[in-house]
Amino acid sequence: MEKSGRARSAVDVLVVGAGVIGLSVAWRCRQRGLSVTVVDPAPGSGASRTAAGMLAPVTELHYGEQPLLELNLASAARYPAFAGELEDVTGRSIGYRRTGTVVAAWDAADLAALRDLAGFAGTLGHPVQALTGRELRSLVPGIAPGLPGGLLAPDDHQVDNRRLHAALLAAVTGAEARLVDAPVARIDVGGGRARGVITADGTSLPAGTVVLAAGAHSGRVAGLPDADRPRVHPVRGQTLRLRMSADTMPPLIVRGTVKGSPVYLVPRATSLESGPPTGELVIGASSEEAGFDCTPRAGAVYELLRDAQSLLPAVSEAELVEVSTGLRPGSPDNAPLIGRSRTEGLVIATGHYRNGVLLTPITGDGVAALLADGALPPELLAFSPERFAPQEVR
Amino acid sequence: MEKSGRARSAVDVLVVGAGVIGLSVAWRCRQRGLSVTVVDPAPGSGASRTAAGMLAPVTELHYGEQPLLELNLASAARYPAFAGELEDVTGRSIGYRRTGTVVAAWDAADLAALRDLAGFAGTLGHPVQALTGRELRSLVPGIAPGLPGGLLAPDDHQVDNRRLHAALLAAVTGAEARLVDAPVARIDVGGGRARGVITADGTSLPAGTVVLAAGAHSGRVAGLPDADRPRVHPVRGQTLRLRMSADTMPPLIVRGTVKGSPVYLVPRATSLESGPPTGELVIGASSEEAGFDCTPRAGAVYELLRDAQSLLPAVSEAELVEVSTGLRPGSPDNAPLIGRSRTEGLVIATGHYRNGVLLTPITGDGVAALLADGALPPELLAFSPERFAPQEVR
Numbered sequence: 001m002e003k004s005g006r007a008r009s010a011v012d013v014l015v016v017g018a019g020v021i022g023l024s025v026a027w028r029c030r031q032r033g034l035s036v037t038v039v040d041p042a043p044g045s046g047a048s049r050t051a052a053g054m055l056a057p058v059t060e061l062h063y064g065e066q067p068l069l070e071l072n073l074a075s076a077a078r079y080p081a082f083a084g085e086l087e088d089v090t091g092r093s094i095g096y097r098r099t100g101t102v103v104a105a106w107d108a109a110d111l112a113a114l115r116d117l118a119g120f121a122g123t124l125g126h127p128v129q130a131l132t133g134r135e136l137r138s139l140v141p142g143i144a145p146g147l148p149g150g151l152l153a154p155d156d157h158q159v160d161n162r163r164l165h166a167a168l169l170a171a172v173t174g175a176e177a178r179l180v181d182a183p184v185a186r187i188d189v190g191g192g193r194a195r196g197v198i199t200a201d202g203t204s205l206p207a208g209t210v211v212l213a214a215g216a217h218s219g220r221v222a223g224l225p226d227a228d229r230p231r232v233h234p235v236r237g238q239t240l241r242l243r244m245s246a247d248t249m250p251p252l253i254v255r256g257t258v259k260g261s262p263v264y265l266v267p268r269a270t271s272l273e274s275g276p277p278t279g280e281l282v283i284g285a286s287s288e289e290a291g292f293d294c295t296p297r298a299g300a301v302y303e304l305l306r307d308a309q310s311l312l313p314a315v316s317e318a319e320l321v322e323v324s325t326g327l328r329p330g331s332p333d334n335a336p337l338i339g340r341s342r343t344e345g346l347v348i349a350t351g352h353y354r355n356g357v358l359l360t361p362i363t364g365d366g367v368a369a370l371l372a373d374g375a376l377p378p379e380l381l382a383f384s385p386e387r388f389a390p391q392e393v394r
Numbered sequence: 395m396e397k398s399g400r401a402r403s404a405v406d407v408l409v410v411g412a413g414v415i416g417l418s419v420a421w422r423c424r425q426r427g428l429s430v431t432v433v434d435p436a437p438g439s440g441a442s443r444t445a446a447g448m449l450a451p452v453t454e455l456h457y458g459e460q461p462l463l464e465l466n467l468a469s470a471a472r473y474p475a476f477a478g479e480l481e482d483v484t485g486r487s488i489g490y491r492r493t494g495t496v497v498a499a500w501d502a503a504d505l506a507a508l509r510d511l512a513g514f515a516g517t518l519g520h521p522v523q524a525l526t527g528r529e530l531r532s533l534v535p536g537i538a539p540g541l542p543g544g545l546l547a548p549d550d551h552q553v554d555n556r557r558l559h560a561a562l563l564a565a566v567t568g569a570e571a572r573l574v575d576a577p578v579a580r581i582d583v584g585g586g587r588a589r590g591v592i593t594a595d596g597t598s599l600p601a602g603t604v605v606l607a608a609g610a611h612s613g614r615v616a617g618l619p620d621a622d623r624p625r626v627h628p629v630r631g632q633t634l635r636l637r638m639s640a641d642t643m644p645p646l647i648v649r650g651t652v653k654g655s656p657v658y659l660v661p662r663a664t665s666l667e668s669g670p671p672t673g674e675l676v677i678g679a680s681s682e683e684a685g686f687d688c689t690p691r692a693g694a695v696y697e698l699l700r701d702a703q704s705l706l707p708a709v710s711e712a713e714l715v716e717v718s719t720g721l722r723p724g725s726p727d728n729a730p731l732i733g734r735s736r737t738e739g740l741v742i743a744t745g746h747y748r749n750g751v752l753l754t755p756i757t758g759d760g761v762a763a764l765l766a767d768g769a770l771p772p773e774l775l776a777f778s779p780e781r782f783a784p785q786e787v788r
Contacts, residue, residue: 240692242692243689295637295713296713296714297710297711297712297713297714298634298636298699298703298709298710298711298712298713298714299699299703299709299710299711301695301699301714302696302699302700302703302710305692305693305695305696305699306696306700309692309693309696315692315693316691316692316693316696317691317692317693318691318692319689319690319691319692320690320691320692320695320717323714
């Protein structure tokens with residue numbers, strides 16, 4: 001990583017934001033032969049860090065969000081190849097685990113709703129297995145007693161989002177993209193087109209195309225024409241990281257809705273470094289509209305622990321290691337904004353809301369295709385930022 | 395602070411442990427003209443750090459612990475002079491606040507029990523004021539609605555335990571006591587008397603008297619004759635530190651017992667450093683017998699937040715800044731062990747359990763008197779470690 005300090009000759013692509021989205025765009029662009037610079041004062045310090053890494057198109061599906069569901073499924077389908085390639089290129093594991101996800105029903109009404117979801121997922125070609133209470137306890141021996149059942153979504157997987165970020169960073173720098181760890185003062189727009197960015201110390205970084213991938217902050221980068229300001233807003237989320245003995249770790253992702261409050265528990269690989277084996281359990285996630293305030297709220301920690309313990313009592317004996325707070329880039333329809341803006345030379349890749357880690361492969365592929373081939377692939381056409389642009393009145 | 399590294403000439407007093415107890419002993423001994431060395435690999439990293447700093451002889455009193463109550467009251471009575479002297483000598487504030495403590499009753503039965511306590515405290519000359527629900531809400535505007543009342547103990551104060559420790563450390567080093575930041579391998583006992591300690595790197599630190607003030611670890615220091623091994627055991631406690639806006643901070647200490655589970659909330663001074671004023675709220679404390687394991691337990695964090703929110707709803711909006719875990723030095727009768735052991739040259743000052751910060755002045759004064767004048771002051775005679783020594787059989 002290098003400090004900015006002087007004007008540079010123009011690169012093909014300048015990516016604003018070194019989270020998993022910006023880095024996947026940068027990596028795929030370099031693979032297409034484009035020269036790339038990525039600017040971020042603190043790569044991977046945002047939602048990429050706070051995320052839990054669930055790849056959960058099925059158990060995250062909501063009726064009525066059919067186009068987003070299809071995008072999620074398409075990106076999930078790319079994960080095996082994406083993970084394999086990234087691990088090959090970097091020599092780093094990204095913790096991609098295909099052990100599936102259990103959704104535990106809290107009560108009979110919840111169980112009925114889950115059965116409906118299972119039927120819907122089945123019609124989409126993603127069979128989901130209904131579980132009796134006994135089957136649930138057999139899959140997750142530590143689950144709270146008395147839960148009436150649930151379902152198993154074998155296609156909902158996970159990746160370790162922090163390892164994913166580290167591997168993408170290694171891939172990008174290994175591919176000789178330039179990383180500039182400076183805050184962006186503004187996007188340099190002139191003559192109706194984006195020409196690069198100006199960093200906080202006044203350095204000009206000229207580029208053929210600017211890709212705005214600054215997550216929840218994308219809407220407040222200076223210099224943007226108002227019509228092209230992405231309509232994203234921050235949705236604060238908190239996750240907890242706990243250390244627990246390996247014998248009490250759930251063998252796969254467990255999620256549920258405890259008295260109306262959703263919670264998930266994502267088990268990471270166990271460590272044998274010293275002493276008895278322990279694992280990391282990620283618990284998420286709160287969801288709060290609180291502007292750009294990233295201070296952890298004690299009430300959210302309380303609620304996550306309460307609900308996680310309700311599903312898996314052994315959580316109370318685990319060690320609380322970390323409370324992490326991040327800002328999801330929410331959009332008006334909960335779907336991402338990917339594609340050209342009305343300003344020439346400005347491409348948007350943000351608004352991934354709850355699905356940033358899941359949508360990392362398809363976003364990187366799609367933006368690279370747009371910049372190398374001149375057009376977005378068909379699966380991304382429904383997610384153009386243009387859908388929120390004000391209508392021109394003449 | 396200096397590293398140990400070679401044998402030294404004997405000092406009058408060698409204190410094992412640089413928590414608030416060990417440092418107050420060291421400070422008072424230096425003031426009596428004794429030469430002093432204090433050995434601790436990590437001064438102030440134990441219970442002195444995790445404590446909340448309540449000076450609460452009245453609201454901590456339990457029937458049947460009359461001698462300990464009297465000791466607590468006697469040490470509380472010394473706090474104004476002790477704090478004043480320490481602040482004068484060091485130029486540091488220790489955050490001594492005499493704003494009193496409110497005990498909120500959770501329900502009618504709890505209120506009745508509190509009224510009994512108030513009557514008992516009154517007979518001891520510590521008038522406690524009964525509060526109606528309205529009076530309670532008037533004293534603590536943010537208290538949960540619907541609580542039936544409580545009581546006000548105006549004589550239960552607080553000190554900022556971390557500032558207290560820092561000031562004692564400054565006083566001790568300022569008084570030219572020597573501080574050695576090394577682990578103690580063993581106490582050097584030979585010919586029936588303690589002659590000093592040997593540190594982990596083999597350095598011998600000879601002394602006329604060894605004062606064992608290693609808190610919960612005091613019972614497992616090597617080299618002690620079994621009959622003189624203090625009967626202390628670790629009682630794990632967790633405290634939380636939150637940052638909250640000054641306008642939601644309680645103006646004085648609030649404690650209560652929520653559905654049988656005790657909790658206290660200790661407000662610290664507000665800070666005006668940047669942005670709107672905020673304060674620190676210390677929430678405590680869990681109490682668990684878990685050996686020397688100091689990993690924070692998620693269940694304890696959950697319970698503290700649950701109970702604190704129940705008393706003061708604004709806690710849920712506060713920022714969780716720190717989870718701290720420490721080991722109280724518990725003793726068989728919950729009272730400290732202060733005084734000579736049967737081994738010549740070995741003095742014990744440990745077992746302060748829940749009252750270490752409160753008992754800091756009287757312990758320092760008493761041990762210094764023992765070493766300078768040859769006898770413990772009368773108020774400490776009931777707390778000799780001899781009370782737990784096995785009877786000699788001949």
